[in-house]
Amino acid sequence: MKPTRLHKLPDALRKELHQARLSRGWSQLELGRRVGLPQMHVSAIETGRTVPRFDTLLELVRVLDRDLVLVPRALVPAVNALVRDYRRQEGKADDVGEETSLYADDGSETPRGTM
Template sequence: MPLHIEPRRLEGLPEAMRQSLVAARRARKWSQLELGRRIGLPQVHISAIESGKVTPRFNTLLDLVRVLDFDLLLIPRSLVPAVQSMVRDHGQPASEEDRPLYATDPEGEADHDT
């Protein structure tokens, strides 16, 4: 058995990652042209990355992710479901029962016991 692992060539970004990048760009109301301008790539290259026709180099992916206010993390595979659940729940509104003790009430005043 070899002492090294043969690297597997990535055949494009996973669909979920591409969709997340598109959603993050659209949430900022940026066009592909604007995103490309911010990281120094032509619009056609952004389009090719988003459509899966081009696999970006790591540095390009890192630039894309960071300009969209995200980050890349190495997560042990056993923890991926838990992290995905946390990310999925991040944007969901909390119910009244889930509201932390330090949250403000709808009028903007801090909750106190008086």
């Protein structure tokens, strides 16, 4: 019964990870080499077959020149707007075109239903 976690990475995050890697021209092997992860594990994370520990994910996003920031929920739209804006101006061809929140497309807004 207990919904024990999401048990998966938000799809948006996975896609971002994937696109960020491709935009650098890095293979899974190359990305894994830079953080000390076997290619198999990078594959498992990207395809959503495994949920990494927080420190593992943090290493990955940092090598890809990103960061995971803790923000008040009410500020998430503003932050996303900031990111979207940044990409339009500076990172035009640098990356993907995605800026969706971690919310939205993991299909489980309130997974525990204890309202």
